Amino acid sequence: MNSRAGGRRKASGQERPARPGTAIERLPRLLALVPYVISRKVVGLAETAAAFGISENDLVDDLNLLWCVELRSPDPYCPIDLSYEGGEITVSQAESIGRPLRLGADEASALLIALRTLAEIPGQRDDSALSRVIAKLEDAAGAAGAPSAQVAVQMDGMAPADVQAQVAAALRERRRLHLSYYVPGRDEATERDVDPMRLLVVEGRAYLEAWCRRAEAVRLFRLDRVLALEVLDVAAEVPAAAEHVDVDSGQLFRPSPDDIEVELELSDAARWVADYYPCEERTDLGEGRLRVRLRTPDTEWVRRLALRLGEDGKVVSPPELADQVRQDAAEALAHYS
Amino acid sequence: MSRQKTERLLSLVVCLLSSRRYLTAAQIRAAVPGYPEAFDAFKRMFERDKDELRELGIPLEIGTNNPLDEEPGYRIPRQAYELPEIVLAPDEAAMLGLAARVWQRAEMAGAAAGGLLKLRAAGVEAEETAQLGIEPRLSASEAAFGPLWQAVRDSRPVAFGYQVPGRAAAQRRNLEPWGVVNRNGRWYVVGLDRDRGAERVFRLDRIDGPVSFTGPPGSVNVPEGTDVRDSVRSWGGEPPTGRAAMLQVRTGSGFGLRRRAISDQPAPESAAPNGGPGWDLVQATFSDVGWYADYIASFGADVVVLEPVDLRDAVIRRLKGALA
Numbered sequence A: 001m002n003s004r005a006g007g008r009r010k011a012s013g014q015e016r017p018a019r020p021g022t023a024i025e026r027l028p029r030l031l032a033l034v035p036y037v038i039s040r041k042v043v044g045l046a047e048t049a050a051a052f053g054i055s056e057n058d059l060v061d062d063l064n065l066l067w068c069v070e071l072r073s074p075d076p077y078c079p080i081d082l083s084y085e086g087g088e089i090t091v092s093q094a095e096s097i098g099r100p101l102r103l104g105a106d107e108a109s110a111l112l113i114a115l116r117t118l119a120e121i122p123g124q125r126d127d128s129a130l131s132r133v134i135a136k137l138e139d140a141a142g143a144a145g146a147p148s149a150q151v152a153v154q155m156d157g158m159a160p161a162d163v164q165a166q167v168a169a170a171l172r173e174r175r176r177l178h179l180s181y182y183v184p185g186r187d188e189a190t191e192r193d194v195d196p197m198r199l200l201v202v203e204g205r206a207y208l209e210a211w212c213r214r215a216e217a218v219r220l221f222r223l224d225r226v227l228a229l230e231v232l233d234v235a236a237e238v239p240a241a242a243e244h245v246d247v248d249s250g251q252l253f254r255p256s257p258d259d260i261e262v263e264l265e266l267s268d269a270a271r272w273v274a275d276y277y278p279c280e281e282r283t284d285l286g287e288g289r290l291r292v293r294l295r296t297p298d299t300e301w302v303r304r305l306a307l308r309l310g311e312d313g314k315v316v317s318p319p320e321l322a323d324q325v326r327q328d329a330a331e332a333l334a335h336y337s
Numbered sequence B: 001m002s003r004q005k006t007e008r009l010l011s012l013v014v015c016l017l018s019s020r021r022y023l024t025a026a027q028i029r030a031a032v033p034g035y036p037e038a039f040d041a042f043k044r045m046f047e048r049d050k051d052e053l054r055e056l057g058i059p060l061e062i063g064t065n066n067p068l069d070e071e072p073g074y075r076i077p078r079q080a081y082e083l084p085e086i087v088l089a090p091d092e093a094a095m096l097g098l099a100a101r102v103w104q105r106a107e108m109a110g111a112a113a114g115g116l117l118k119l120r121a122a123g124v125e126a127e128e129t130a131q132l133g134i135e136p137r138l139s140a141s142e143a144a145f146g147p148l149w150q151a152v153r154d155s156r157p158v159a160f161g162y163q164v165p166g167r168a169a170a171q172r173r174n175l176e177p178w179g180v181v182n183r184n185g186r187w188y189v190v191g192l193d194r195d196r197g198a199e200r201v202f203r204l205d206r207i208d209g210p211v212s213f214t215g216p217p218g219s220v221n222v223p224e225g226t227d228v229r230d231s232v233r234s235w236g237g238e239p240p241t242g243r244a245a246m247l248q249v250r251t252g253s254g255f256g257l258r259r260r261a262i263s264d265q266p267a268p269e270s271a272a273p274n275g276g277p278g279w280d281l282v283q284a285t286f287s288d289v290g291w292y293a294d295y296i297a298s299f300g301a302d303v304v305v306l307e308p309v310d311l312r313d314a315v316i317r318r319l320k321g322a323l324a
Helices: A002-014 A026-038 A045-052 A056-067 A105-120 A127-150 A161-173 A272-276 A300-312 A319-334 B003-018 B025-031 B039-055 B090-099 B106-121 B145-154 B228-236 B289-297 B309-323
Strands: A081-083 A088-093 A151-154 A175-183 A188-202 A205-212 A217-222 A226-235 A260-266 A281-286 A289-296 A313-317 B061-063 B073-075 B134-137 B158-162 B171-183 B186-193 B198-203 B207-213 B243-250 B261-266 B279-286 B303-307
Touching: A026 A045, A026 A056, A026 A088, A026 B003, A026 B106, A045 A056, A045 A088, A056 A081, A056 B003, A105 A127, A105 A151, A105 B090, A105 B106, A105 B134, A105 B145, A127 A151, A127 B090, A127 B145, A127 B171, A151 B228, A161 A175, A161 A188, A161 A226, A188 A217, A260 A272, A260 A300, A272 A289, A300 A313, A300 A319, A300 B289, A300 B309, A313 A319, A319 B309, B003 B025, B003 B039, B025 B039, B025 B073, B090 B106, B090 B134, B145 B158, B145 B171, B145 B186, B145 B207, B171 B198, B171 B228, B186 B228, B198 B228, B279 B289, B289 B309, B303 B309
Parallel strands: A151 B171, A188 B134
Antiparallel strands: A081 A088, A175 A188, A175 A226, A188 A205, A205 A217, A260 A289, A260 A313, A281 A289, B061 B073, B158 B171, B158 B207, B171 B186, B186 B198, B243 B279, B243 B303, B261 B279
């Protein structure tokens, strides 16, 4: 048992997954490798290594291992014959592992749920391709796909359908958009021209990733905050240096070191704030109370947040901001006296 | 896994797939290199290997070739092993490549990558770099997601602690889960609450501590006609009562409020507190006084509630809280 556990650790350490957490163990990889080559007849080493997320050296090691498989009874024979001469792989004999293994329940379901999630997003380029691939995958998966029906993803609160359709059209036709965009932190409607890059859907919210010509930077625009938009008769010009937001970092909005540091004290009823905004530090004060520290380029939204939280959330620092909140509250209360 | 073990398992798979007949343990030992000579040691290793293959989803069948055979044998039926033919058009394959990137939770991302690899092995050309201009993600970072997915997949009942806002201690809940639903970014589990004998919906982010299985696979029956999406939809959105509020909003501000306004016009001179130029009268509807009062308070001195009284009082309370 010890050797087994140790061996596993070693195996996962050696493999280089395409993305974190997507390591494929070696045996499933070997079983997929033979049909991968057969279905393509001839395929390059480099291309194959990339498809499997491993190095060419690891791939050659896999191919050697397959080639060495030997069965001894009744007479010794080698069921798999292949070659990778000149960097091109061919399989001339594969015995019984010429086809890939069936999809498991997790594999089939992870893909089917993801495909159905895509189908939830309106304004898509081609809904028919999506329904065709879902039907084909359901067929190929058979019973393994059935549990996927018990997981559903719904996105009915993202943005008006016409906004989504126009954004999709601008992306497809690579055209500039004029946006009237609501910034709740400032309670402001802003006007700007943007060059669309991608549509991101994260945590049930849709964002347009675009080059903002006013800010001269890549910005994310939440589609449910678009007040009005117009697809302009101008080609989008995204500068070559514009960098995509890293959707997989787990944090779409990264605080910058130049930002202002704000400390808030929250009661139990306002703890959601700590989950909703990216906090750098959270300290439990007991009785459900929490102190959080966050960074922001703009404190206007913190003033509004503090007014909304009332006694459940207090600005601790900077002190000027705390004074500002009290002054805001006093001015607002004057209207009720 | 060591190289020797990988080699042995691979040979075992090829051997069992190649044979139409059930092979006895002794026949397998004779054909597959790498097993120890001593029969007991071989048996132990072979048992572990069988488990390993089953874990990978390889259909290992036990049976006899004729009724007189005393010792059962093993084989892997081709039909059950092989992925059926699947041919995707380029636009379909592009969608598949995009779908494989959707999951951010490690287990699900790993499962999607494993599935994609098999489909590629079947000849599907799904480029992971396909540029469709759209990138959706499902995070499912809640710890409860993993066990609850396994529970609905395997039809097993579960128990967990559930934190209800405003109560100090988590409550123990016993659930026969029917489905897991993501609605607008938030995960829910729907099922039969065993203690209450009725359908219930739980938020995954309020599940406190581990989720444990309380019954064997196959012991949950999802009632005919159940639509878990409907359950979440009707649970999440209490029908809006739609009460009307009359607000005085400073001209040029309150954009968020005005977006949902029923009417919006300049305030007459007589309007309180200092109506006339610079102020508008906005009529809007709301359903939850507490939530709407918080929202209005966030506009500070730019929005004043004229009516109803309970909303007005709630806003004043919030503002006094902020002043304290």
